[in-house]
Amino acid sequence: MSFWVNSLSxxxxxxxxxxxxxxxxxxxxxxxxxxxxxxxxxxxGAVVGFIVTLSTHSAVAGFAAxxxxxxxxxxxxxxxxxxxxxxxxxxGLTLTILGGGLSAYIGTGSSGRRPEVNILAIPIPGLSxxxxxxxxxxxxxxxxxAVPFIAxxxxxxxxxxxxxxxxxxxxxxxxxxxxxxxxxxxxxxLAVIAGGGFAGLAGAYFSVVYTRGWAEGMTxxxxxxxxxxxxxxxxxxxxxxVGALLFGFVDGLNFQFQSVGVPVSTHLLAMMPxxxxxxxxxxxxxxxxxxxxxxxEGLGLPYEREAR
Amino acid sequence: xxxxLHLERRMGAPIxxxxxxxxxxxxxxxxxxxxxxxxxxxxxxxxxxxxxQGSLGSTDGLQSTLIRATPLVLTGLAVATALRVxxxxxxxxGQLIVGAIAATGVGLYAKALPGxxxxxxxxxxxxxxGAVWAAIAAIPRALIGLNEIIVTLFMNYxxxxxxxxxxxxxxxxPKAFGFAxxxxxxxxxxxxxxxGTGVHIGLLxxxxxxxxAWWLMERxxxxxxxxxxxxxxxxxxxxxxxxxxxxxxxxAISGAIAGLAGAIELTGVTNRLQEGxxxxxxxTGVLIAFLAxxxxxxxxxxxxxxxALVVGSxxxxxxxxxxxxxxxxxxxxxxxxxxxxxxxxFRVRFVRNPTMPGALAGRGL
Numbered sequence: 001m002s003f004w005v006n007s008l009s010x011x012x013x014x015x016x017x018x019x020x021x022x023x024x025x026x027x028x029x030x031x032x033x034x035x036x037x038x039x040x041x042x043x044x045g046a047v048v049g050f051i052v053t054l055s056t057h058s059a060v061a062g063f064a065a066x067x068x069x070x071x072x073x074x075x076x077x078x079x080x081x082x083x084x085x086x087x088x089x090x091x092g093l094t095l096t097i098l099g100g101g102l103s104a105y106i107g108t109g110s111s112g113r114r115p116e117v118n119i120l121a122i123p124i125p126g127l128s129x130x131x132x133x134x135x136x137x138x139x140x141x142x143x144x145x146a147v148p149f150i151a152x153x154x155x156x157x158x159x160x161x162x163x164x165x166x167x168x169x170x171x172x173x174x175x176x177x178x179x180x181x182x183x184x185x186x187x188x189x190l191a192v193i194a195g196g197g198f199a200g201l202a203g204a205y206f207s208v209v210y211t212r213g214w215a216e217g218m219t220x221x222x223x224x225x226x227x228x229x230x231x232x233x234x235x236x237x238x239x240x241x242v243g244a245l246l247f248g249f250v251d252g253l254n255f256q257f258q259s260v261g262v263p264v265s266t267h268l269l270a271m272m273p274x275x276x277x278x279x280x281x282x283x284x285x286x287x288x289x290x291x292x293x294x295x296x297e298g299l300g301l302p303y304e305r306e307a308r
Numbered sequence: 309x310x311x312x313l314h315l316e317r318r319m320g321a322p323i324x325x326x327x328x329x330x331x332x333x334x335x336x337x338x339x340x341x342x343x344x345x346x347x348x349x350x351x352x353x354x355x356x357x358x359x360x361q362g363s364l365g366s367t368d369g370l371q372s373t374l375i376r377a378t379p380l381v382l383t384g385l386a387v388a389t390a391l392r393v394x395x396x397x398x399x400x401x402g403q404l405i406v407g408a409i410a411a412t413g414v415g416l417y418a419k420a421l422p423g424x425x426x427x428x429x430x431x432x433x434x435x436x437x438g439a440v441w442a443a444i445a446a447i448p449r450a451l452i453g454l455n456e457i458i459v460t461l462f463m464n465y466x467x468x469x470x471x472x473x474x475x476x477x478x479x480x481x482p483k484a485f486g487f488a489x490x491x492x493x494x495x496x497x498x499x500x501x502x503x504g505t506g507v508h509i510g511l512l513x514x515x516x517x518x519x520x521a522w523w524l525m526e527r528x529x530x531x532x533x534x535x536x537x538x539x540x541x542x543x544x545x546x547x548x549x550x551x552x553x554x555x556x557x558x559x560a561i562s563g564a565i566a567g568l569a570g571a572i573e574l575t576g577v578t579n580r581l582q583e584g585x586x587x588x589x590x591x592t593g594v595l596i597a598f599l600a601x602x603x604x605x606x607x608x609x610x611x612x613x614x615x616a617l618v619v620g621s622x623x624x625x626x627x628x629x630x631x632x633x634x635x636x637x638x639x640x641x642x643x644x645x646x647x648x649x650x651x652x653x654f655r656v657r658f659v660r661n662p663t664m665p666g667a668l669a670g671r672g673l
Binding site for chain 1: 316317344396398448452453454457458459461462464465466469470472473476477591592594595598630631632633634635636638639640642643646647649650651653654
């Protein structure tokens with residue numbers, strides 16, 4: 001029993017950064033821009049958040065800096081893909097490598113250090129003492145508590161606001177949107193930069209909250225899992241959140257299996273999130289390949305007003 | 309009278325401009341890299357001088373650069389080859405590692421093979437390992453159209469963990485005391501050196517493979533059919549070409565090339581399977597293929613340049629500049645290249661009357 005309670009609880013902790021990163025990517029993709037640089041933006045967020053927290057002793061400053069650094073890297077993607085109409089795949093891959101390099105460069109000498117600040121889990125009085133469910137759901141940090149509300153807010157923004165309608169229009173039919181007065185370029189810029197902020201936050205969550213330390217390449221492909229989650233969740237924020245928690249759970253199982261002494265190599269157990277992602281992607285894609293449910297029609301295509 | 313800035317596509321840039329862009333991009337990457345170093349309080353000129361001495365400016369450095377360029381030629385070529393059929397092979401890292409694993413397996417379990425036969429068997433096993441690993445990623449793309457970028461990428465992480473499982477487990481050196489490497493390979497599993505140099509013959513092998521791959525893709529009917537399938541799938545379908553089959557075969561070839569890089573690193577450099585047998589070679593190969601614009605000679609030149617940057621960066625310790633600056637410069641070069649190519653694809657026009665339709669403005673009216 002305690003094994004499953006611990007696994008589910010760990011799943012929420014590990015699912016939280018995945019959810020932030022995936023929701024950020026979702027915003028950019030709904031506006032029509034694919035940013036494959038999530039991993040790089042997370043890595044830069046991880047190192048900047050870590051170092052700023054270390055030097056200012058303030059996690060708030062650390063997270064603010066991490067969000068800004070992710071957004072800064074994303075704005076390079078925006079200028080290149082929206083302004084200069086560079087291929088989004090090529091630029092995204094380059095961004096991943098640039099972010100990884102910058103992160104390793106800035107962080108050189110920082111591994112092994114530990115911030116004094118500790119983002120403590122805050123058990124919610126009353127609720128946390130509910131048997132089983134209390135431990136699983138109500139003994140986490142503020143970021144984990146906030147994530148369902150943020151997913152809901154993004155859903156409301158997309159489907160219940162004029163701005164959301166514009167954003168979806170910019171992603172589905174940029175030409176038609178532009179013709180009817182929607183500021184397509186502005187919206188795409190904002191969406192990509194916001195997505196970068198989310199990725200930066202997710203990275204800092206790893207270095208400041210989860211492991212409380214920095215190591216080169218520490219996100220280990222979680223940025224790519226976030227991209228896969230957007231597909232898995234059919235570009236719907238609520239489904240993406242559910243997917244992130246499910247993947248967090250699978251990710252966390254690895255450590256739970258180790259702690260109860262399952263006689264399987266730790267390296268093979270660590271493969272689980274990647275193998276699971278692949279299997280789920282194949283299954284999802286088989287189901288939706290003829291309909292491409294939810295995929296924005298203009299995704300990946302630069303918008304050229306002159307070619308309208 | 310209002311003047312507005314107007315972008316319009318142009319049909320083809322002058323050849324001189326197309327050649328100038330990569331050169332300017334390299335310069336842009338180096339200058340921006342210097343700014344990054346200066347921001348950290350380092351002297352970029354001193355740093356670049358150290359990098360030059362450590363890479364191209366000394367015999368030892370030049371040899372290290374050539375050794376380093378060998379896997380990069382192959383991983384760059386792997387990416388460029390897959391692009392011919394329209395696929396993104398981001399899995400060079402994993403295919404290289406699986407190639408090295410397969411070659412190690414032969415080295416450890418078939419060590420009775422005499423003389424150079426062992427070496428040949430190991431290299432072939434490396435190619436086969438990389439080919440299988442890449443083909444696995446191509447199958448979901450060919451059958452259901454699942455994007456190969458994410459699949460090849462996740463296979464990298466799986467390959468690394470698979471290698472870790474072997475070197476910390478059954479293949480681990482009992483004398484390693486927890487260090488991450490396999491048992492040593494037999495003496496005849498070492499690549500010979502090019503006579504008179506300190507560079508192993510893997511370099512020649514890499515160039516030979518590069519020329520063969522170029523010939524296969526550019527000079528054979530099959531290679532042409534692959535490029536049709538990649539460049540214009542609708543035409544290919546109309547012609548009755550089996551696109552899916554070509555995808556799997558080409559990605560397998562691409563993986564075999566990356567797997568060869570793994571076997572060469574194993575037999576030419578590390579002589580054991582070990583963590584860090586690939587130092588981001590697969591990912592660097594993606595950047596190399598971009599810089600080379602997928603061309604063979606370009607891949608060789610770009611691999612040499614990127615190898616010099618990395619080898620030079622190891623000579624930076626005295627100046628205090630952190631080694632990952634090499635990766636930053638490499639990525640920045642590509643950013644400038646992409647920006648330059650975008651500038652070539654469009655002509656900037658200042659249009660005096662912004663209400664004039666773009667089509668008319670394009671005719672110079």
